[in-house]
Amino acid sequence: MKTWLRTRDKNTLSLFLLALVIFIIMGILSPRQFLGVTNLQGMCVQFPEYGIMAIGMMICMMAGGIDLSLVGIANLAGILATVCMTSISGTAGIAAGLITALATGLVCGMINSFFIGILKIPPMLVTLCGLQLYTGIGLAITKGPALTGLPAEISLITSGTIAGIPIVLIIFIAAAAVMSYVLNQTVYGQELCFYGCNDKASRYSGINNLKVIFKTYMLSGLLGSICGIIMISHYNSAKSDYGNTYTLLTLLIAVLGGTSPDGGKGKVSGVVMAILVLQIVSSSFNILRVNSYIKTFVWGMILIIVMVAGYLIRRRKETA
Amino acid sequence: MKQKVLKTATRNEAIVTYIILALCVLIGLKNSAFLDVSTGISLARAMLVTLIFALCEMVTIISGGIDVSFPAVASLALYATSTLAVALDINNVFLLFLAAGAIGLICGIINGLLIVKCKIPPLIATLGMSSVLNGGTLAFIGTRELSSLPSGMNELSRAFLFTYVNEQGISYSMTIFILVPIILCILVFFILRYTVLGRGIYAVGGDENAARIAGFNVSRIKYCVYGFSGLFAGIGGLIYVILMRQANPQVLMGDEMMVIAAVVIGGTKITGGYGTVIGTVLGVGLIALVENNLIMLGVPSHFQTFMVGLIIVLGTSITALREKYGSKAVRRQKKS
Numbered sequence: 001m002k003t004w005l006r007t008r009d010k011n012t013l014s015l016f017l018l019a020l021v022i023f024i025i026m027g028i029l030s031p032r033q034f035l036g037v038t039n040l041q042g043m044c045v046q047f048p049e050y051g052i053m054a055i056g057m058m059i060c061m062m063a064g065g066i067d068l069s070l071v072g073i074a075n076l077a078g079i080l081a082t083v084c085m086t087s088i089s090g091t092a093g094i095a096a097g098l099i100t101a102l103a104t105g106l107v108c109g110m111i112n113s114f115f116i117g118i119l120k121i122p123p124m125l126v127t128l129c130g131l132q133l134y135t136g137i138g139l140a141i142t143k144g145p146a147l148t149g150l151p152a153e154i155s156l157i158t159s160g161t162i163a164g165i166p167i168v169l170i171i172f173i174a175a176a177a178v179m180s181y182v183l184n185q186t187v188y189g190q191e192l193c194f195y196g197c198n199d200k201a202s203r204y205s206g207i208n209n210l211k212v213i214f215k216t217y218m219l220s221g222l223l224g225s226i227c228g229i230i231m232i233s234h235y236n237s238a239k240s241d242y243g244n245t246y247t248l249l250t251l252l253i254a255v256l257g258g259t260s261p262d263g264g265k266g267k268v269s270g271v272v273m274a275i276l277v278l279q280i281v282s283s284s285f286n287i288l289r290v291n292s293y294i295k296t297f298v299w300g301m302i303l304i305i306v307m308v309a310g311y312l313i314r315r316r317k318e319t320a
Numbered sequence: 321m322k323q324k325v326l327k328t329a330t331r332n333e334a335i336v337t338y339i340i341l342a343l344c345v346l347i348g349l350k351n352s353a354f355l356d357v358s359t360g361i362s363l364a365r366a367m368l369v370t371l372i373f374a375l376c377e378m379v380t381i382i383s384g385g386i387d388v389s390f391p392a393v394a395s396l397a398l399y400a401t402s403t404l405a406v407a408l409d410i411n412n413v414f415l416l417f418l419a420a421g422a423i424g425l426i427c428g429i430i431n432g433l434l435i436v437k438c439k440i441p442p443l444i445a446t447l448g449m450s451s452v453l454n455g456g457t458l459a460f461i462g463t464r465e466l467s468s469l470p471s472g473m474n475e476l477s478r479a480f481l482f483t484y485v486n487e488q489g490i491s492y493s494m495t496i497f498i499l500v501p502i503i504l505c506i507l508v509f510f511i512l513r514y515t516v517l518g519r520g521i522y523a524v525g526g527d528e529n530a531a532r533i534a535g536f537n538v539s540r541i542k543y544c545v546y547g548f549s550g551l552f553a554g555i556g557g558l559i560y561v562i563l564m565r566q567a568n569p570q571v572l573m574g575d576e577m578m579v580i581a582a583v584v585i586g587g588t589k590i591t592g593g594y595g596t597v598i599g600t601v602l603g604v605g606l607i608a609l610v611e612n613n614l615i616m617l618g619v620p621s622h623f624q625t626f627m628v629g630l631i632i633v634l635g636t637s638i639t640a641l642r643e644k645y646g647s648k649a650v651r652r653q654k655k656s
Binding site: 143252262295 | 456580624630
């Protein structure tokens with residue numbers, strides 16, 4: 001048991017403890033509301049939306065980059081899927097919509113990686129422009145208002161359950177498991193870490209950096225488009241500016257989860273823990289009826305405090 | 321001589337100028353109402369506050385950092401001072417500017433502290449600050465839009481440099497606040513070019529370690545940069561309130577993307593170490609032109625976000641491509 005604890009990541013462990021502490025405090029403060037099935041199920045339905053996005057943000061940060069365009073990709077994918085589903089009726093329409101959404105994510109990721117890998121424009125700038133561009137395309141398609149008229153089956157993704165477990169939660173767990181496998185067990189995962197640590201060294205050791213960039217941003221685009229599908233299911237409509245606070249939130253989650261902004265380090269388990277902490281905090285605030293703007297305030301504070309604490313711990317280690 | 325002319329004609333600033341001129345000609349051909357003094361006046365008004373922010377952002381980017389917290393800083397400064405002014409009926413605008421500047425400066429110094437002392441990457445530090453400041457403003461000060469401002473502020477919004485009356489008898493007036501970005505441009509130009517601090521900012525952005533070894537006080541330079549950025553974010557925020565005659569704590573949020581894009585189109589290197597005031601002015605001008613006058617070209621308004629995005633992508637790609645092939649050309653020259 002002790003050795004198992006020692007081999008775990010310290011950051012992940014402390015996040016887990018933090019989540020546990022808040023959970024227990026809230027459980028004591030308002031047991032009936034907080035521990036009720038509605039709240040727990042509500043929590044599980046809320047976080048997959050930005051949680052999957054945060055995993056996409058994490059892999060881009062592991063590559064030493066960043067993906068600020070995720071929200072734009074998600075909305076564009078959602079809009080295109082809605083257009084498909086409303087124009088083709090029946091199951092064929094739903095299938096076509098889902099495929100269109102995923103393809104949109106891949107194409108947007110490819111556009112990002114073209115600018116990053118081949119034109120060598122810094123990722124932050126590319127994805128910033130990407131956000132504007134994808135949101136703009138979405139706005140041009142919808143002409144402003146939300147697109148409605150989705151088939152009823154789509155809302156099942158967020159409202160349906162299998163054996164009491166919400167379907168979105170299953171999607172999230174599957175995405176997290178697959179990404180964890182990809183990062184830990186595949187050659188690409190290792191190459192990504194090498195590239196993120198030192199892109200020159202990785203090139204000299206025979207890694208095709210361009211391929212790594214393309215894979216990373218396309219994967220992140222794909223994750224973004226999965227969020228897009230969940231979002232249209234959640235809102236039962238598609239619009240170009242849904243979830244515009246998610247950019248900050250996903251960045252916050254990735255950093256909180258121990259992803260190094262300089263690249264090379266990141267863990268799916270850390271990110272999952274960070275998501276749990278934020279979701280528990282956010283649900284507690286809702287139950288305690290705290291002003292929702294305080295949530296933004298507290299999220300920013302958590303980000304700064306975690307970064308400062310990380311620095312202090314690092315300094316202590318260096319002097320010791 | 322010929323080479324020098326060619327070099328000036330293909331500089332980044334020159335390319336942006338060509339794009340602006342081409343757009344102007346295009347819009348002018350399509351809609352003759354564009355080629356009028358009034359367009360210039362409304363364009364200058366649209367550029368005014370953005371230009372102040374862009375100059376701060378440019379200095380930050382030159383120093384190798386980035387500041388995405390300025391809309392939040394400006395919102396806090398403008399809303400806190402306006403709330404105070406309304407509550408206590410303060411008519412002394414100078415005092416208000418002092419307060420807004422002080423709030424901005426403090427926020428900027430906190431940014432500096434996080435970046436210099438705690439070594440947090442600038443993007444993450446300022447993103448966190450942005451969240452804290454904006455959340456704090458909305459949660460603790462208020463969310464209501466203030467539209468009945470003290471008379472001292474309203475009077476200043478009607479202070480004009482000159483007024484132009486067109487043939488239809490509609491008058492267009494140039495606000496006195498246009499002087500602020502003009503003075504700021506000259507100030508930044510002189511600081512960057514002729515002072516040790518300015519050269520230090522370029523040096524830190526180019527290579528921090530080299531700058532330290534060369535004897536620059538890197539920490540102090542960074543404090544100056546973020547403090548300056550915060551100070552003018554606060555002042556810019558208050559100017560926005562006076563021009564719009566209403567204080568809204570959310571209206572500036574989301575401006576950071578556009579301002580950073582304007583700075584980069586103006587030729588400032590996002591990785592630091594290079595950037596000019598003229599380039600930034602042109603970059604802001606181009607974006608203001610696109611945002612405000614695409615409608616004259618007959619582009620429907622829901623296409624505008626896309627068009628602005630496309631122009632930003634093209635602008636940044638041109639800058640990046642020039643850099644890529646420019647450095648190759650230099651290497652080739654050295655070889656031969």
